[in-house]
Amino acid sequence: MLFGRVRGTVVSSLKYKGLEGVKLLIVQPVDSHMQPLGGLVVAADTVMAGINDLCVMARAREASLAMPDVKFVPVDLAITGIVDELSAHLDDELDFNLKSGQNRYT
Amino acid sequence: MILAKVTGTVVTTISTPDYKNHRLLVVKPLVMEGDNPNEEFIALDNSQAGIGDTVLVNREGGGNRLVLGNPDSCVNSVIVGIVDSVNISEG
Numbered sequence: 001m002l003f004g005r006v007r008g009t010v011v012s013s014l015k016y017k018g019l020e021g022v023k024l025l026i027v028q029p030v031d032s033h034m035q036p037l038g039g040l041v042v043a044a045d046t047v048m049a050g051i052n053d054l055c056v057m058a059r060a061r062e063a064s065l066a067m068p069d070v071k072f073v074p075v076d077l078a079i080t081g082i083v084d085e086l087s088a089h090l091d092d093e094l095d096f097n098l099k100s101g102q103n104r105y106t
Numbered sequence: 107m108i109l110a111k112v113t114g115t116v117v118t119t120i121s122t123p124d125y126k127n128h129r130l131l132v133v134k135p136l137v138m139e140g141d142n143p144n145e146e147f148i149a150l151d152n153s154q155a156g157i158g159d160t161v162l163v164n165r166e167g168g169g170n171r172l173v174l175g176n177p178d179s180c181v182n183s184v185i186v187g188i189v190d191s192v193n194i195s196e197g
Contacts (some may be wrong), residue, residue, distance in 0.1 A: 098192060101196070
């Protein structure tokens with residue numbers, strides 16, 4: 001799953017069967033420090049997110065499983081939660097490197 | 107599965123029912139020293155992990171649905187274990 005910031009809406013009148021009534025939003029994927037990751041993408045909304053909301057998104061096959069009614073739909077990114085609170089550590093506070101030999105974590 | 111370190115917590119009130127009774131954590135994959143760091147992502151916690159813990163993350167949908175016991179859950183990654191130590195051979 002990944003974070004996304006809602007940037008806009010998409011209107012599409014001719015859609016694949018099963019996608020009727022599904023709200024589509026333009027989303028900017030971001031990291032936990034709100035830095036953008038790649039370009040804008042389209043996500044299906046399942047939680048009534050609004051513009052500028054920070055959201056949690058499911059991708060791949062699991063995105064279509066997030067849809068409320070018909071599960072077998074061509075969706076590869078779905079908004080599955082609206083973030084109320086996020087606490088993120090700065091990257092340099094933790095060590096993400098593996099070393100050759102024994103690495104102890106406890 | 108991959109090794110990752112927990113770097114943050116996420117609170118969502120309005121969310122899919124699959125996230126209920128679980129915590130969402132931000133995790134960042136571990137890499138060998140000198141390699142480029144990988145992008146962080148969100149994983150559902152199934153093993154009471156906390157910030158700073160090194161964890162085992164399953165990133166395959168079929169396994170995740172098995173872990174959560176729901177054939178329709180929309181979860182891409184689940185924390186399935188807390189790592190005590192890792193031994194990597196030289197070379």
